[in-house]
Amino acid sequence: MEMVANFDAIRRTLDAQREFAQSLSLRDWRFPNDNPDVPQQEHTPSWPEANSLKSATMEAARTLGRVASELRYAQREVGWDYLGPKELSNITRILKKVLASMLWMESLVQVSRRIPRLASEMEGIYREEEQQKWCWALEQRRRPTEQLIQAMKEGLEHSMHILRLGRARAVPQSDIEANRVHASSHLEEMIERFLQGRQDPLKTWLSCTDINQSSEVPTVMESSLISTARRILDLVKYADSKVDDCTMNKKRLVLPTWKQMKKWFWTSLSREDQELDYYQYSRRSGTVKIYLGDVLQTSTDPEHLLPQSTWERIGDNFRRGFNFFGSPESVFGFRVAVATMAVSLVAFLRNSQHFYIEQRLIWGSIMIAISMAPTVGSAMYGQSMRVLGTFIGMVMSYINWYIVDQQQAGVLVFVGITMFLSHYPLIRFPTHSVPPIVEMVTVMLIVGYALQVKKVGVIFSESNGQAYHDLYILSPYRLATVVGGIGVAFLFTYFPSAATVKNCFRRDLASLLYLLAHYYRSVYTTNSLLVNGLAGDHSDNKSLGRVLEEARTRVLAKEIVLLQAMEQHSWFVHWEPTIGGKFPRDAYNKLAEHARNVLQFSATLIEIADSFHLAGQMSSQPWVEDIRRLVTSLDLKSHEVTSLLMTLSGAIKTGNPLPLYFKAPKIRLPTELLAAAAPDASILSAENSSEPAFSAIASMDITMMALQDDLSQLLSGTKHLVGELNLLTDIVPSKELPADVDSILAREKRD
Template structure:
């Protein structure tokens, strides 16, 4: 599918709320938990570049560097730098991050600067750190604008607060007294306290609701904290105005420093980050294809159904681990590469929107970047799909009981050996075609990367990269003629595909009727044997479809690259700026808690004189307690209800918690007896720690508390070293402070999990050293003017530690009091939302399949058609799931830090649900991709394949010409007699989602589809004279018919209703489609449009069903089952005891 920029689907209580979680790293550049992903973007510049040339040794001929010289052994320094990951990109980013606070502190040594900022100079380096100059330009500019907005709005609110406080002082001063005289005023302090509570609550509601405002709200909180706590002393508006102006200027100067460093010191654009991620994706794709080839080679001789390890007697005697089979080693290497590719594609999915909005002087514009991303995604979806062969063979082995051969009967072992021999021969026959395809994919990816300047062009003196034609012509990637060579290789591959099928047929029994057709049909004696043969055919076609689709996708990618070169796009640079539409969409995304929403009401679109009514899945979630408003007064009432909903929301509760935590310490500043103590001990920093460290979930709060305390201890030690190693001299202290900050950013980049600790270390160092340098500059008398005594460094460090520990402890207390929102609860809700979105995704695919079969889908590129709407909905659902997956993984890690009271947390069950739901989403993506990009090339040898100009870019079976729709029409007619499997899958996924969300038990029986159930029914229908519907339509107890009722109307399903009348009239009737069904699955139809897609659908649906069964087991283990049955069980001891006591009674 695609990036989530289009219309929405069905809603779920947490489907939209999940991605906005504070721990979601992808779309929110301001969230602290996301800083690792974003700050390492420039770090990727060095690392991802190495991923662009990762072929296996056996692919050297495909890479074309000839016989490479033996590389020199790296030296000790190089090995250390490589071990630490200190490449050029990392060092540049470390230096870039350390500059803003260093410049701010050095700038304060100038007398004009020091005389202006006086005691607020420490805020400049602190806020410059929070400005995050290390972010790529697109994300930084977004953050910068929001930060400036927060500072300006905070300054206005601070002035309002101080004006109200001073007016309260004036109105409560006794007549005859001068309100300008200093002194404590309870009304003034109370007003400041109330305003501070409101500011903190409001800011954190916005922070929780809109994660993009996370850092801006922290800066806003610092501003209002400082203003409100100092406001209790102010007596005149002139002083208040000057103070706020000074405070705002300090923060704006800090943000300006971060802006200058980001734009002029090693500037890194979001486009550059995306291009490097593109390069890494190309490299990982080439490596994955190479490993896939190695895996298929291992299947030529290995037993793909055997256990993953082999244990020898010698190994058991020596106590060694059992060695892995060759097939398992290849499979593990392939899965590892696939995992890295998925991770990188997730980063791309998140970074693409920022690259599209970036200003640049370059060649590819936003549309080009988006189109290239779509094309590269079309390559990695089928390439990653090939990895499912590992799951397929494993599940076949488990389903047939072949995992352990020690206690299997001889006939089962013989059956397994027969199946193994068939697949060994198929894989041998697949070797040469896949070798041709892998070369074409490798060359095409490199060619596209070179033409679009994503990969570096090889040096002119180097030998050509690859012998691209058997005739000996040397055409390197980047040459315009390479596209024709790749097309020829794909044509050669398509011509060889039929040999794989003939090899499979040769290994089967032959059908006597096969002489009538070009391809013989296998025939087994038993229904089970026929089913196994049909499943083998499906898997063969499934693999061929993935290989064909990946080759076609590479052709499209090469064609796009050549087009950009031919039309002059790559010949010169030009100014690239986002348009009005893109900026408007960006602004809406910032102020919205979710992506662009779906239509408010069902669309009525007239297509071919037919009214298309879209279902409830396209609308917002309904309110079960209120009907949709029909009048203006009812709509006004809905608006009023939103007010109470807002104040009762989780975001409002979180803001209330943060405000209470802040006032726990802030109240000291507003009481007469403790006001001076607050100033003397600098407790405002404890309030700032609360603003920085307060989180919504308890697990993250515990981890953050430990990180901040440990980080402050480290910062205190580092500050003592920085200050005393140079004997307190400003020049030396600034240099050492820069060096320690520079080192700190290494951990910031390499260990994103510990970003809270690293940020505290850097900020605390800057505060301690900055305060000492500030005192040296302005003098001791000026430093103590506000009542804060001067502390030397060895005392100031422990005071800072106490403030941080106290603030973190208060934040932790208010996170869990009065009741905590645990990461375990959030994980469960995210899982529920994911299952619900997967159910929606499956519903979209089922509707797409149905409209394709009926021929009513229309053109996917025409707005308003069902195909276009379904595609947009699917893209948005896919994007939401992509954002929820990292959120679930993070909550799964955070929950480790939550104290367990009572039974243990069932993490294995939750991890199993995450894994299975992710796999189901991957299988559904393969189905969607197969429907969107069908196989149109005939499989029989000698049939001409279509040229690249004839390949539709967005075709689907529904738009095929009418003569080619015969098989599809026959399939559609037969499917109309069955209750579709998607009803049960969709219902089960939705039920599991609701059960996880509410904690309610599952029903004792769920209608789970069987693997290849549709194939089984078609075969049963085709090999019998009468159509007897399966037993699942009858109740097990009384034999009565089970009704299938439409949830929307309460009306019985049309098929079950019609079938009931037919059965009442004449038991078993002859199906009108029995003859058509007899030929539907015959291999002679594999050339028909839609047959291969049907095979992909059957294989992927079976994989979905297997994981769905596992989901039911895992969820039922968590929430239980509604079961009131009972049974009697007696052990032998109880029976003996009963007989022994027989005849004994109570003696009166």
């Protein structure tokens, strides 16, 4: 079950977080690059703990994506189990919050790698004595951090056991009741002890150094750990509540709700790619086009005004038919039909019909229909895998038939062993399922036909019009028809025009940046609502905060699918023949990576605001007003960032150059804004280092520092791809320009 795999991935991520926290005190934060001509990456020391944390967190995100992908099917099933659709949805919602908290820690990895470089750009100096104090502060927190992480792992194990996920241990009922009380209270006690124990080391550390990005790292790390612990505590309490309401007492008949049945009916008539596990699906079925219409409400038609009369409404609905037949799916379906009929047409002609049936050309027609894909790269991959599977099946057919001297009992035994062995790669590598499936089909087709001939004879076997061939002839014959069908499919993949993976990569990257602009803006709207207390009751489905959260979650799910799609596009590019200049794969991968970082940092800001909101409800300190002034100051810059992302999306989608002298907005750090908006803000002092607001500001400070860096990298990378508007060279042919045009333009810019 994917939910069990997600629990295991969370445990591994917690172990990686512990190792990462231990490595912070041993890392040298002084940036050693004194040569500006040498790339800074070559001087950055390796950090295996950080790499392990990133890999573990991404694995937790992938397993949670598979949970969300399978949840919609679990909600529609009829079963006999403890947990129903409502319970599974609630558990998944809590797991998403746990992942958001862990992404907070993973974003700290991204920030920590950049601190030396960004600090050197801001003329920050890491002195030897500051390094020693840094190590001392982190060493003081090593033991409490390990204890808290261990308590979180115990809470996860307790939740799995209570919810009966995975293999349950045989534990007496009395021990279960005692452990229920102990699990939640122990985790609460560890959180409170961790909060109390961090005050003195932090105050001592901050009183000896300036408040900068390096001094904020321990605060942010501990805040993310506390947030993760509180989310896991919510999971433990929810699991205990299912025992209290007798849900886990016995299994029951689980039926889908009427709401889920209606939702299933309508989604069966529409696209359902919001929670798609793209990574696994695309390897089986080729490139999938991701649509944005189900998460955006901006589907305006610039060529048509809104219909006003009845006839206009009828005509508007009539136009949808043209859109349907002109859609990329319809064009692809027509292409597949033409390719299939190019071979199947032989079966409808009187003089060639007998040849088509006798020589089994239908195998080629079937292979054409199932091996074509919307893009060249995915089609080449699928066609190559089918040829490989057929070849392996041919070899295994020889082994199964001739190694036992064609004895039926021995053949059946060897066929069974072949099927058993073929399921190993099918289960071990589910994303590469095509070769083992085709291999098993080929073995059953060839060996099964040979057994049929031995049983009923050649005359009855030829009664369907197909000529008899011995197995040593039929096996390569099968391979030949498959290769012939693949060849026709390859021809029609390129003819009359080719839809390349490169074009899909560019289109999906533009869509990702477009959605990212909406998501980034929604982050600041949500933060403002939370901080100002306008979000409403979160338990009310109609409250503004809850509605905005659901909409933001839909956008986030679509962006995760787009990120998976671009990862697969980058992989499929290797299978696609390059005609002309090379595809800038590395440049697109870097842009996708920077966009993923912006998305992650934006999600981190939501988690920071949410944790501050929970802490602010329990206190009335003056720093609450300081944070509100800070969010108000940040709101204006969010418009500039949104405009930047929209502009980059349009430039990548159309290929048009960026505006002249277009620059990324300068995002001032929260500490700078708060100092300017509230010079007397006491929260910036070391005495308040244990306050939730201090952690919130420190977390926002280093997160937005890295966010600014990624936005600048996005802009420079896009300029490298599409160029920058040049009013002179864009309208004057290059051969008519003087030789010293570059120096003239450089002098003109200086003037």
